[in-house]
Amino acid sequence: MTQRPLPAITPETRNFWEGTRSGELRLQKCSDFNHVYFPPRPFCPQCGSAKVSVFRASGRATLYSYVIHHRPVPGFVPPYSIAVVELEEGPRMMTNIVQTPQTPEALQLDMALEVVFERISEEITLPLFRPMRSAK
Amino acid sequence: MKPGDVAIVGAAETTQLGVIPEMSQIQLHADCARNALRDAGIKPADVDGVATAGESPTNVAHYLGIVPKWVDGTAVGGCSFMLHVRHAVAAISAGLCKTALITHGESGRSHIGATPRTIVPASLHGQFEAPYGIFGPPTMFTIPVLRYLKTYGNTEEQLAMVAVVQREWAARNPRAMMKDPISVDDVLNSRMIAYPFRLLMCCLVTDGGGALILTSADRAKDFPQRPVYILGTGESVEMPMISQMQDFTSSRAFRVSGKLAFDSAGIRPSDVNHLMIYDAFAHLPLYGLEDLGFVGRGEAAAFVAERHTAPGGKLPVNTNGGGLSYTHTGMYGMFALQESVRQVRGTAPAQIENVQVAVCHGVGGMFAASGTIVMGDRRP
Numbered sequence: 001m002t003q004r005p006l007p008a009i010t011p012e013t014r015n016f017w018e019g020t021r022s023g024e025l026r027l028q029k030c031s032d033f034n035h036v037y038f039p040p041r042p043f044c045p046q047c048g049s050a051k052v053s054v055f056r057a058s059g060r061a062t063l064y065s066y067v068i069h070h071r072p073v074p075g076f077v078p079p080y081s082i083a084v085v086e087l088e089e090g091p092r093m094m095t096n097i098v099q100t101p102q103t104p105e106a107l108q109l110d111m112a113l114e115v116v117f118e119r120i121s122e123e124i125t126l127p128l129f130r131p132m133r134s135a136k
Numbered sequence: 137m138k139p140g141d142v143a144i145v146g147a148a149e150t151t152q153l154g155v156i157p158e159m160s161q162i163q164l165h166a167d168c169a170r171n172a173l174r175d176a177g178i179k180p181a182d183v184d185g186v187a188t189a190g191e192s193p194t195n196v197a198h199y200l201g202i203v204p205k206w207v208d209g210t211a212v213g214g215c216s217f218m219l220h221v222r223h224a225v226a227a228i229s230a231g232l233c234k235t236a237l238i239t240h241g242e243s244g245r246s247h248i249g250a251t252p253r254t255i256v257p258a259s260l261h262g263q264f265e266a267p268y269g270i271f272g273p274p275t276m277f278t279i280p281v282l283r284y285l286k287t288y289g290n291t292e293e294q295l296a297m298v299a300v301v302q303r304e305w306a307a308r309n310p311r312a313m314m315k316d317p318i319s320v321d322d323v324l325n326s327r328m329i330a331y332p333f334r335l336l337m338c339c340l341v342t343d344g345g346g347a348l349i350l351t352s353a354d355r356a357k358d359f360p361q362r363p364v365y366i367l368g369t370g371e372s373v374e375m376p377m378i379s380q381m382q383d384f385t386s387s388r389a390f391r392v393s394g395k396l397a398f399d400s401a402g403i404r405p406s407d408v409n410h411l412m413i414y415d416a417f418a419h420l421p422l423y424g425l426e427d428l429g430f431v432g433r434g435e436a437a438a439f440v441a442e443r444h445t446a447p448g449g450k451l452p453v454n455t456n457g458g459g460l461s462y463t464h465t466g467m468y469g470m471f472a473l474q475e476s477v478r479q480v481r482g483t484a485p486a487q488i489e490n491v492q493v494a495v496c497h498g499v500g501g502m503f504a505a506s507g508t509i510v511m512g513d514r515r516p
Contacts, residue, residue: 039264066282069329
């Protein structure tokens with residue numbers, strides 16, 4: 001199976017991808033108003049402040065919306081979900097929901113999710129999400 | 137500039153529409169441009185402004201033999217042509233050019249001489265969306281819909297109804313690619329593409345093009361066609377990634393662009409006789425109806441299901457059959473504009489009686505951009 005398309009890391013996003021490689025989901029926030037944002041950039045898109053810091057997100061999220069794709073795509077076995085999750089800290093990101101059936105019944109909006117990291121290459125580890133294990 | 141200062145004096149689509157393997161992309165531009173020039177009764181030498189998207193304006197100007205004094209290559213997806221109209225109105229009003237030609241040509245189905253569409257792996261979209269199995273608009277444009285349906289308690293049946301109604305319009309249009317009637321069951325039983333989207337909720341993929349010619353209202357009366365006046369315009373962009381759309385139940389770009397267009401025209405939704413909303417997928421008319429203020433938030437699905445946008449309804453929408461049933465080359469906005477022009481001129485196959493104010497609303501990318509044009513049959 002051909003591999004999925006991989007990100008080309010840029011100077012502004014290196015920290016994020018270093019984070020996933022070490023098992024951390026990293027977000028950024030400005031120190032002026034604590035605006036949390038994603039995707040990464042060296043200034044806050046809400047207030048324009050360049051005083052920003054990187055922090056480790058909880059990895060908890062809820063399922064905001066998704067589709068279940070039924071056509072073949074390199075690196076994927078259909079049907080598979082393409083989802084947008086809302087992180088506990090606020091920002092949303094695209095991902096795949098894994099370790100659960102790829103059906104509308106199993107994928108309920110607003111369900112609790114947690115991040116899992118899938119190593120794709122030496123450089124790239126992708127943040128994917130699975131239904132929250134109840135112990136947490 | 138004031139409402140009606142600039143008018144459309146030439147409008148035409150490619151001679152053929154649908155599957156045109158004998159023409160490359162640039163020739164599709166030329167074919168519709170030459171048709172529009174004939175419609176306006178002028179020659180390439182009479183044109184001094186050129187705008188296009190998906191193709192370089194340099195290529196278009198050179199290929200047609202035009203010496204432009206005004207050039208616009210704004211390319212924000214399928215609504216780029218609405219933005220070109222807006223920019224041409226400004227340019228003509230400012231005296232930058234006198235006669236502007238806007239062209240669209242796309243070999244979306246046959247891929248003859250087509251501009252390649254690529255994802256840049258270092259872009260934010262390439263880094264934070266492309267790795268998750270996206271594969272063209274059916275896997276991105278569609279993502280907000282489950283959230284929309286849940287928020288408003290709408291159903292897949294209501295979503296399917298959009299496609300059903302548009303097919304009814306297409307049945308009245310000899311140039312529509314799909315004309316056979318369909319039912320809600322037909323839509324829901326068509327092949328699953330990306331749940332909840334079935335094949336019949338997705339746009340066609342075709343070859344074709346369209347061109348517009350604009351000039352000042354003062355000059356417009358010397359042209360052979362009945363002028364279609366530009367009463368108002370709007371434009372905006374939001375984000376290059378569907379995952380970062382602010383509100384999955386409403387498009388900010390739609391709201392900003394729509395308000396600019398309505399305010400500059402000095403109209404309200406109740407003034408509008410005819411409406412085009414770019415429908416790459418069945419949910420687009422729902423977002424458009426709400427974000428332009430024709431109905432309240434969450435009311436559009438019922439509005440369509442109650443047949444208000446259907447033939448005989450109080451607000452005819454997408455009367456050519458739309459991207460779902462008429463044609464969709466990839467950047468459909470030009471075809472929505474063409475239908476608005478035909479309706480205001482009184483020459484549409486499914487002609488609405490006495491169209492005085494027509495609104496044409498476009499989307500670019502996946503809710504990434506928007507352009508809105510208000511046209512009228514007279515200069516206020």
